[in-house]
Amino acid sequence: MPLNAMKTLALCTAASLTVAGCMAPFDPENPRAVSASDRQSGAQAHPQILAEFGGSYDGPGTDMVRRVGRQVAIESGLSTDGSNCTVTLLNSSVVNAFAIPGCYTYVTRGLLALMDNEAQLASVLGHEVGHVAASHSQRRQNAALGSGLLGVLAGVLTGSGQIAQLAGQIGQVWTLSYSRDQEYQADDLGIRYMTSAGYNPYESADVLDALGQQAALEARIRGQDEASQIPAWARTHPLSADRVARATAKAKETGMQPGQGREEAAAFLSAIDGIIYGDAPEQGYVDGHRFAHPTLRLAFTVPDGFYLNNGAAAVTATNGDTPVQIQFSGGSAGSPSALAQQALSGILGQAAQNAQVTQVETGSVNGMATATQQARVATQSGQTDVTVVAIQYDSSKSYYFAFVSPANVDDSRIIQSTVGSFEKLSSAEAAALNPRVIDVVTVTSGDTVSSLARRMAFDDYREERFRVLNGLSANDGLQAGEQVKIVVEQ
Numbered sequence: 102m103p104l105n106a107m108k109t110l111a112l113c114t115a116a117s118l119t120v121a122g123c124m125a126p127f128d129p130e131n132p133r134a135v136s137a138s139d140r141q142s143g144a145q146a147h148p149q150i151l152a153e154f155g156g157s158y159d160g161p162g163t164d165m166v167r168r169v170g171r172q173v174a175i176e177s178g179l180s181t182d183g184s185n186c187t188v189t190l191l192n193s194s195v196v197n198a199f200a201i202p203g204c205y206t207y208v209t210r211g212l213l214a215l216m217d218n219e220a221q222l223a224s225v226l227g228h229e230v231g232h233v234a235a236s237h238s239q240r241r242q243n244a245a246l247g248s249g250l251l252g253v254l255a256g257v258l259t260g261s262g263q264i265a266q267l268a269g270q271i272g273q274v275w276t277l278s279y280s281r282d283q284e285y286q287a288d289d290l291g292i293r294y295m296t297s298a299g300y301n302p303y304e305s306a307d308v309l310d311a312l313g314q315q316a317a318l319e320a321r322i323r324g325q326d327e328a329s330q331i332p333a334w335a336r337t338h339p340l341s342a343d344r345v346a347r348a349t350a351k352a353k354e355t356g357m358q359p360g361q362g363r364e365e366a367a368a369f370l371s372a373i374d375g376i377i378y379g380d381a382p383e384q385g386y387v388d389g390h391r392f393a394h395p396t397l398r399l400a401f402t403v404p405d406g407f408y409l410n411n412g413a414a415a416v417t418a419t420n421g422d423t424p425v426q427i428q429f430s431g432g433s434a435g436s437p438s439a440l441a442q443q444a445l446s447g448i449l450g451q452a453a454q455n456a457q458v459t460q461v462e463t464g465s466v467n468g469m470a471t472a473t474q475q476a477r478v479a480t481q482s483g484q485t486d487v488t489v490v491a492i493q494y495d496s497s498k499s500y501y502f503a504f505v506s507p508a509n510v511d512d513s514r515i516i517q518s519t520v521g522s523f524e525k526l527s528s529a530e531a532a533a534l535n536p537r538v539i540d541v542v543t544v545t546s547g548d549t550v551s552s553l554a555r556r557m558a559f560d561d562y563r564e565e566r567f568r569v570l571n572g573l574s575a576n577d578g579l580q581a582g583e584q585v586k587i588v589v590e591q
């Protein structure tokens with residue numbers, strides 16, 4: 102995350118702490134309208150959130166997300182007409198949704214693609230609006246005053262650099278975990294708001310189940326340790342069978358019967374038809390442990406066990422079993438030696454004054470000049486090593502890898518493997534990198550789950566991916582005439 106983004110969050114956090122300790126109990130019958138100060142706070146953070154999550158997505162589904170989000174906000178009582186609530190579809194493949202004070206609500210296209218209808222969208226957005234209405238963010242920040250995250254933010258503000266959790270916190274600081282009671286309350290409020298808007302409340306349980314199935318599939322595909330590194334909705338909004346059952350019970354309490362209320366499945370599927378699935382071309386593509394960028398015409402691979410996170414400012418990688426963090430960034434003009442020193446200085450901040458810094462060592466990798474500089478610095482968690490390797494791609498630009506690890510961890514093989522994999526892509530290789538999109542198709546006579554799954558643009562787990570994408574259990578079949586989603590190359 103860019104330094105100024107972390108500063109913005111810390112300032113917003115500090116402002117909320119002044120009121121969190123003495124907040125009155127939340128009354129859903131008399132919600133507190135969005136205040137001017139909250140809107141101002143949200144407006145300050147909004148550009149930084151967009152920068153971190155790939156910007157807003159202006160494509161299929163955008164107008165629907167804004168419309169449903171504002172409708173839910175009106176039902177919550179936070180807004181009379183939705184105009185003072187900002188709802189954004191983020192251009193990110195990560196399955197996530199969150200909200201910040203000021204009624205700024207976000208959902209990623211990765212999460213939108215998992216849904217089957219507008220009612221499920223209303224449930225998720227209602228849940229996030231519920232967190233805002235009940236002031237959960239202020240309460241959780243107050244409770245986390247001594248937590249490691251706020252320690253990281255305080256360190257950045259005092260100029261001690263981004264050593265602590267360099268990559269682990271990137272893309273996740275906006276989505277701190279809520280308590281179980283807060284999650285339950287947000288579930289209840291989401292069901293309340295979506296029902297008031299005329300949607301089928303039972304779809305709340307269905308979308309929770311779909312998210313749980315997606316998390317389970319990720320664990321199967323990547324392995325449990327690697328999947329645990331994904332900054333997904335299921336990590337910050339823990340799912341369980343009990344929670345799904347509880348949502349069903351709350352839907353029954355509304356007095357509506359299953360099937361009553363709007364779902365708008367056909368309109369929803371029409372709205373998201375053609376939406377990008379996975380990474381966007383301008384962001385580059387993550388495929389397992391490999392990152393490839395068609396425009397920049399470069400690629401590299403991280404070792405097994407690392408999860409690649411394709412952020413707007415940098416590509417990062419973390420490993421649940423190894424305390425080594427990787428960051429890739431750059432594209433700067435100048436020599437690799439100059440970039441290596443500049444990057445290391447930026448990471449260390451004022452901590453560079455007491456750091457043990459080596460001389461720059463030059464070398465080469467795959468025909469490209471390199472420059473390496475290392476530093477050892479004392480942090481709250483002990484002695485930490487930072488290694489920066491800059492690579493001169495061509496005469497006009499260089500890129501760099503940064504590796505952060507405890508001083509007692511040997512990360513030499515990880516550095517050697519990652520840097521050694523860096524390569525230039527040919528024109529043909531770059532042209533072969535195409536985005537995946539959602540294609541909504543109508544089931545015809547003779548179509549089966551297996552036959553449609555074979556059209557999915559993946560090399561593995563095709564049927565499992567198809568079932569999760571369409572909310573189908575292991576025993577569910579298809580009926581001619583219904584619409585389903587498949588993922589194809591554009």
